[in-house]
Amino acid sequence: MASLNELESFKALERHFITIKDMHMREMFEKDPDRAYKYFIKVGGIKLDYSKNRLNDETLKLLRLLAQECSLKEKIKAMYKGDKINNTEERAALHTALRNKSSFSIEVDGIDVMENVNAVLRRMEDFSRAIRIGDWLGYTNQIITDIVNIGIGGSDLGALMTCKALRNFGHPRLNMHFVSNVDGVQLQGVLESIHPETTLFIVASKTFSTQETLTNAFTARKWFLYHALDEKYIAKHFVAVSTNKQAVKAFGIDEKNMFEFWDWVGGRYSLWSAIGLAIMIYLGEENFSALLEGAYLMDRHFYCEDFENNLPIILALIGVWYINFFDAGSHIIAPYDQHLRYFPKFIQQLDMESNGKQVQKNGAKVQYDTAPVIWGDMGINAQHAFFQLLHQGTHLSPIDLIASLSKKGNLPGHHEILLSNVFAQAQAFMRGKTYDEVYKEMINNGMDKEKAEKLAPHKVFSGNRPSNIILLDEINPVNIGSLIALYEHKIFVQGVIWDINSFDQWGVELGKELAKNILAELKGQQEFNDYDSSTKHLIQIYKEFNSH
Ligand code: G6Q
Numbered sequence: 438m439a440s441l442n443e444l445e446s447f448k449a450l451e452r453h454f455i456t457i458k459d460m461h462m463r464e465m466f467e468k469d470p471d472r473a474y475k476y477f478i479k480v481g482g483i484k485l486d487y488s489k490n491r492l493n494d495e496t497l498k499l500l501r502l503l504a505q506e507c508s509l510k511e512k513i514k515a516m517y518k519g520d521k522i523n524n525t526e527e528r529a530a531l532h533t534a535l536r537n538k539s540s541f542s543i544e545v546d547g548i549d550v551m552e553n554v555n556a557v558l559r560r561m562e563d564f565s566r567a568i569r570i571g572d573w574l575g576y577t578n579q580i581i582t583d584i585v586n587i588g589i590g591g592s593d594l595g596a597l598m599t600c601k602a603l604r605n606f607g608h609p610r611l612n613m614h615f616v617s618n619v620d621g622v623q624l625q626g627v628l629e630s631i632h633p634e635t636t637l638f639i640v641a642s643k644t645f646s647t648q649e650t651l652t653n654a655f656t657a658r659k660w661f662l663y664h665a666l667d668e669k670y671i672a673k674h675f676v677a678v679s680t681n682k683q684a685v686k687a688f689g690i691d692e693k694n695m696f697e698f699w700d701w702v703g704g705r706y707s708l709w710s711a712i713g714l715a716i717m718i719y720l721g722e723e724n725f726s727a728l729l730e731g732a733y734l735m736d737r738h739f740y741c742e743d744f745e746n747n748l749p750i751i752l753a754l755i756g757v758w759y760i761n762f763f764d765a766g767s768h769i770i771a772p773y774d775q776h777l778r779y780f781p782k783f784i785q786q787l788d789m790e791s792n793g794k795q796v797q798k799n800g801a802k803v804q805y806d807t808a809p810v811i812w813g814d815m816g817i818n819a820q821h822a823f824f825q826l827l828h829q830g831t832h833l834s835p836i837d838l839i840a841s842l843s844k845k846g847n848l849p850g851h852h853e854i855l856l857s858n859v860f861a862q863a864q865a866f867m868r869g870k871t872y873d874e875v876y877k878e879m880i881n882n883g884m885d886k887e888k889a890e891k892l893a894p895h896k897v898f899s900g901n902r903p904s905n906i907i908l909l910d911e912i913n914p915v916n917i918g919s920l921i922a923l924y925e926h927k928i929f930v931q932g933v934i935w936d937i938n939s940f941d942q943w944g945v946e947l948g949k950e951l952a953k954n955i956l957a958e959l960k961g962q963q964e965f966n967d968y969d970s971s972t973k974h975l976i977q978i979y980k981e982f983n984s985h
Pocket residue numbers: 589590591592641642643644645646647650703704705706790942
């Protein structure tokens with residue numbers, strides 16, 4: 438594919454950008470009050486208001502042309518039918534197969550994957566049911582009360598985020614724990630709060646070779662055996678989720694206690710697979726199925742709907758507009774619902790690990806920006822912290838404000854406050870406050886002219902700062918499934934536009950590789966001399982500090 442910036446539609450967008458870049462959204466709303474209705478879309482239980490963006494019909498038309506010129510339609514089809522679109526690892530990216538609720542078969546290397554997908558789902562269901570109804574007993578015949586998921590990155594964040602998001606649907610007896618950090622403080626804290634007789638450990642690792650996960654898993658195993666005294670009890674308290682049968686066996690977990698998935702499931706796209714075992718145990722098989730249903734709904738929408746009415750495509754193109762034309766280097770995710778507190782973290786991995794790339798699929802260096810820095814936090818708290826920069830700082834930082842419409846479960850009076858803040862923030866980002874408005878307000882409040890003139894510049898908000906408002910009808914498994922799939926597809930579309938491989942992650946390798954020698958050095962097992970002076974110095978400081 439030609440470089441993005443050489444495409445006709447890209448050049449047309451560059452010309453169009455010059456005509457629109459200084460236009461204020463206030464003006465756009467005044468000229469076209471209909472934009473609130475025009476730039477609004479609803480899919481299932483998710484609504485998007487994208488009217489508060491620096492764009493018009495022409496912008497959207499040109500962005501859609503760009504998507505066409507990048508063969509987006511064909512590339513969506515290729516992903517869904519199992520083509521090996523992850524070209525550097527020669528793998529398909531088939532998370533859509535994991536929630537394929539249709540009866541269509543999907544093939545990889547000529548083999549229908551749906552049979553295996555459904556077989557593992559059935560096994561997960563049987564196992565989850567047994568834990569939930571108390572049929573699965575620990576080594577002293579007690580029911581399981583605590584689940585500890587040991588995994589990191591894609592084998593942690595999806596399950597953690599979803600369990601927290603859907604806490605209201607969780608089994609009241611089950612306490613969920615997630616251990617990812619190799620800093621023993623985390624595991625120790627969990628071990629101090631659980632009992633070996635009533636705990637199930639899920640060791641979740643696609644490769645089953647991840648240092649942090651295996652270290653935590655071995656420590657947990659040791660702790661368990663210290664209490665249980667007999668290895669035969671491991672089978673009642675440890676299960677594995679992995680693609681690597683041999684390594685699971687070598688760890689001492691029986692194959693019948695292993696839940697399989699496949700190399701075509703990327704870590705950060707894996708919560709729909711057996712990696713979601715913790716989710717299924719906590720929520721139950723029906724709610725897990727509803728989660729898949731919600732994702733499937735978004736998958737169908739993404740596949741079938743034309744570009745103009747396609748939610749993930751709209752979100753993706755708006756993002757491209759800011760990144761490649763306005764030079765916006767970051768994007769903020771701000772949920773206004775306590776359940777979604779891990780959502781920014783989850784999207785941070787999903788987006789930045791997928792699209793934080795610097796070469797096109799053919800290896801040529803990109804001549805344009807790719808993924809923005811994704812950051813964010815609970816919106817309501819962030820208003821009292823970093824929103825200052827978003828309102829008055831010098832960077833253009835587009836933001837997604839995410840909230841649920843339903844008051845259900847909230848304390849009286851709280852939900853209205855929450856939602857009024859979502860709407861007010863988006864309004865403030867868009868409108869801002871001019872010098873005249875600020876000045877007049879101060880004079881009307883009785884301030885003297887001289888003081889008002891001094892203070893006014895500090896109280897000016899330039900506005901014209903873009904936001905998307907994403908409203909969920911309510912927080913439930915279907916809507917959470919749709920929301921996650923929405924972002925997955927948004928990220929995919931952007932990867933297609935930038936012609937990068939969204940499904941590999943070579944960037945995480947170098948540090949891991951270098952850590953091996955340094956670890957041997959810190960343990961005093963080996964000495965290497967080819968470090969830079971800073972690394973050498975740091976190693977020396979550590980050794981000296983711990984030598985007495
Ligand atoms: C995700 C990444 C990465 C991965 C972890 C854990 O897409 O590949 O976050 O999930 O490094 O890997 P394992 O599941 O193999 O332990």
